[in-house]
Amino acid sequence: MDAKFTRSEKKFNWFSLFWEGVTHMSLLGKTLWIVVIIKLMIMFGVLKPFFFPDFLNSRYQNDKDKAAYVVEQLIDRTNHTQ
Amino acid sequence: MEILNASLVNWSRAQFAMTAAYHWLFVPLTLGLGVMMAIMETKYVRTGDEKWRKTAKFWQTIFGINFAIGVATGIILEFQFGTNWSNYSWFVGDIFGAPLAIEAIVAFFLEATFISIMFFGWNRVSKKAHLTATWLTILGATLSAYWILVANAWMQHPVGMNFNPDTVRNEMTDFWAVALSPVAVNKFFHAVLSGWGLGASFVVGVGSWYLLKKRHVDFALKSIKMGAVFGFISFILLAVTGDGSAYQVAQKQPMKLASMEGLYKGKSGAGMVAFGILNPNKQAYNDTIDPYYFKIELPKLLSLLGYRDINAFVPGINDIVEGGYTLPDGEKALSFDEKKERGQLAIRALANYQKAKKEGRDSDATEYKNTLHENYAYFGYGYLTKGQDSIPHVPLTFYSFHLMVIIGFYFILMFAIVWYVVHKKKMETATWLQYIALWSIPLAYLAGQLGWIVAEVGRQPWTIQDVLPVQAAVSGLSTGNVITTFILFATLFTLLLVAEVTIMVKQIKKGPEL
Numbered sequence: 001m002d003a004k005f006t007r008s009e010k011k012f013n014w015f016s017l018f019w020e021g022v023t024h025m026s027l028l029g030k031t032l033w034i035v036v037i038i039k040l041m042i043m044f045g046v047l048k049p050f051f052f053p054d055f056l057n058s059r060y061q062n063d064k065d066k067a068a069y070v071v072e073q074l075i076d077r078t079n080h081t082q
Numbered sequence: 083m084e085i086l087n088a089s090l091v092n093w094s095r096a097q098f099a100m101t102a103a104y105h106w107l108f109v110p111l112t113l114g115l116g117v118m119m120a121i122m123e124t125k126y127v128r129t130g131d132e133k134w135r136k137t138a139k140f141w142q143t144i145f146g147i148n149f150a151i152g153v154a155t156g157i158i159l160e161f162q163f164g165t166n167w168s169n170y171s172w173f174v175g176d177i178f179g180a181p182l183a184i185e186a187i188v189a190f191f192l193e194a195t196f197i198s199i200m201f202f203g204w205n206r207v208s209k210k211a212h213l214t215a216t217w218l219t220i221l222g223a224t225l226s227a228y229w230i231l232v233a234n235a236w237m238q239h240p241v242g243m244n245f246n247p248d249t250v251r252n253e254m255t256d257f258w259a260v261a262l263s264p265v266a267v268n269k270f271f272h273a274v275l276s277g278w279g280l281g282a283s284f285v286v287g288v289g290s291w292y293l294l295k296k297r298h299v300d301f302a303l304k305s306i307k308m309g310a311v312f313g314f315i316s317f318i319l320l321a322v323t324g325d326g327s328a329y330q331v332a333q334k335q336p337m338k339l340a341s342m343e344g345l346y347k348g349k350s351g352a353g354m355v356a357f358g359i360l361n362p363n364k365q366a367y368n369d370t371i372d373p374y375y376f377k378i379e380l381p382k383l384l385s386l387l388g389y390r391d392i393n394a395f396v397p398g399i400n401d402i403v404e405g406g407y408t409l410p411d412g413e414k415a416l417s418f419d420e421k422k423e424r425g426q427l428a429i430r431a432l433a434n435y436q437k438a439k440k441e442g443r444d445s446d447a448t449e450y451k452n453t454l455h456e457n458y459a460y461f462g463y464g465y466l467t468k469g470q471d472s473i474p475h476v477p478l479t480f481y482s483f484h485l486m487v488i489i490g491f492y493f494i495l496m497f498a499i500v501w502y503v504v505h506k507k508k509m510e511t512a513t514w515l516q517y518i519a520l521w522s523i524p525l526a527y528l529a530g531q532l533g534w535i536v537a538e539v540g541r542q543p544w545t546i547q548d549v550l551p552v553q554a555a556v557s558g559l560s561t562g563n564v565i566t567t568f569i570l571f572a573t574l575f576t577l578l579l580v581a582e583v584t585i586m587v588k589q590i591k592k593g594p595e596l
Contacts, residue, residue, distance in 0.1 A: 021202030032150035035581055040154060044573060051567050052161040055168035055557045069248040070172045075433045077554050078464050
C-alpha cells in the first residue's frame with residue numbers, strides 16, 4: 001500500500017509527501033486508486049445525475065414552494081395512503 | 083395529490099436497507115482494525131521492536147484495502163434521502179443535516195488528512211509523528227461514526243427541536259440535547275465496540291489461517307494474542323453497552339423492546355427469553371394464539387434490565403396498543419386509538435393553520451398552531467389506520483435480537499479460550515481452535531448486521547419515532563424507478579464486495595513482509 005521510498009525521514013513537506021507517495025505507489029495502491037476512481041465516477045457521474053436527482057430541487061425553485069408541496073403531501077396522505 | 087402504494091414504500095425501504103447493510107460490511111472493520119493496528123504501532127514506537135512495525139504495516143495494508151473499497155459507500159444513503167425520502171429530508175433537514183455536516187467537515191477531513199501521512203509517511207516523518215497520524219486517522223473514523231449515529235439516534239428518539247408549521251420543518255432548539263442524547267451516546271459505544279469486536283475476530287481468524295498454513299508463525303501468534311485480548315474486552319464492553327442501549331429502548335421505544343422479546347401480554351417482574359421459538363401462526367396482536375411454541379425464560383431479568391427494578395411492569399405489544407397501564411412517570415399510557423385521534427388532530431391543525439395563514443386569520447392561526455404543538459408528539463399516528471400498523475415485524479426483530487446476543491456471548495467465550503490457549507503457548511498446535519477462529523469471522527459480520535436489523539426493523543413503522551411513519555416520509559416516485567435503482571445498487575455493491583474480498587484474500591495469501 002505505501003510507497004517504496006529509498007530515502008528516509010526527509011524534512012516534512014506536504015507536496016513531496018503526496019507526489020512521492022503517488023509516483024512510488026505499489027501495484028496494490030494503484031489498483032485501489034483505480035477502484036476508488038471508478039466507483040466515484042459511477043456514483044457521481046452516473047447514479048447521482050441520472051438516477052438520483054433531488055426530488056424537491058428538481059421540481060421546485062424555492063423553499064416556499066418546496067414547503068407548500070411537502071405540507072400538501074403530509075396532509076393528503078392521512079386519508080389516501082393505501 | 084399522489085396516491086402511494088405499499089409496494090413503493092417497501093421497495094424504498096428495501097433499497098435503503100440493502101445500501102446500509104452493504105455499507106456496514108466495510109465500516110466496522112475500519113473501526114476495529116484501525117484501533118488494533120494503532121495499538122500495534124504504539125508497541126513498535128515504545129519498544130523499537132521491528133516485528134511490531136511489520137505487523138502493524140501488514141494490518142494497515144488490509145485496513146487500506148477495506149477503507150478504499152468502502153469509502154463513500156455511505157454517500158449513496160444520502161442520495162436516497164434526497165430522492166426517495168424527500169418528505170422526510172425536508173421535514174427534518176435542519177436537524178438531520180447538522181450532524182451530517184459536522185461529520186463531513188470535521189471528522190471526514192481529519193480522517194482524510196492524516197490517512198495520507200499514515201500510508202505515505204512511514205519513512206518521511208518521525209516515528210511519533212507517524213503514530214500520531216495513525217491515531218488521528220482512527221479518531222476521525224470514529225468521530226464520523228459518532229455524528230452519523232447522532233443523526234440515527236435522533237430518528238429513534240427525537241429531541242431538541244421544535245416543529246415550525248410555516249417552513250414545515252423541525253428546527254433545532256438545543257444542539258446539545260441532540261448531540262448528547264443518551265440514545266446517541268449508547269448507540270455510538272455499542273456500534274463502535276461491535277466494530278472493535280469484528281476487527282479482533284478478523285485479526286484472530288486471519289492469524290489462525292497463517293497457523294493452519296504454518297506460515298509467518300511468530301507474526302500470527304503476536305496478532306492472535308493481541309486480537310484475543312482486544313476482542314475479549316470489546317465483547318465484554320459490548321454486553322455492557324448493549325444493556326445501556328436496551329435500557330434506552332425500554333424507556334423510549336417500548337414497542338421495539340416488546341417485539342425484541344416477542345412479549346404480547348405485559349407483566350410485572352417479566353422474564354427475559356434466553357431461547358425461544360415463535361409460533362408462526364400468530365398473525366395479529368389481538369388473536370388468541372400463543373406467541374411461542376417453546377421458550378426458556380430467565381426470571382425477572384427483562385424488568386431488571388429494562389427498568390432497573392426486578393418487579394417493574396414491562397408492557398407487551400397488546401398493552402402498548404390498548405393503553406391504560408401506568409407509565410414509569412405515573413401517567414396513564416394512551417391507547418393506539420387515542421394516539422391516532424391526537425395525531426389526526428395535529429394534522430388537521432396543520433392544515434387549518436395553513437389555510438388560516440393564507441386567509442389572514444391570524445388569531446385562528448395561533449389557535450391551530452397551539453393545537454398542533456399540543457398534539458405534535460403523536461403526529462405520526464394520524465397516518466396509521468389500526469393498531470396492527472404500529473407493530474414492527476415481530477419474528478424478524480425477535481430472532482435478530484436473540485441471535486445477535488447468542489453470537490455476542492459466543493465471542494466472549496471464544497476470545498477467552500484463545501487468550502488462555504495463547505497464554506499457555508499451545509495456540510500453534512491447537513488446530514481445532516484455529517479452524518473455529520477462522521470460521522467465526524463471518525459470525526462477527528452477521529452479529530453487526532443483526533444489530534442493525536433490530537434497531538431499524540424494530541422501530542417500524544417510524545422514520546421518526548411517533549412523528550413520521552414511512553408512508554408519509556417517502557417520495558411520490560414510481561415503484562419501477564425504485565426497483566431499477568435497487569438493482570443498480572445491488573450490482574455496484576456486489577462488485578465492490580467481490581473486489582474487496584478478492585484483493586484482500588490475495589494480500590493475505592501474500593502475507594506480511596517479514
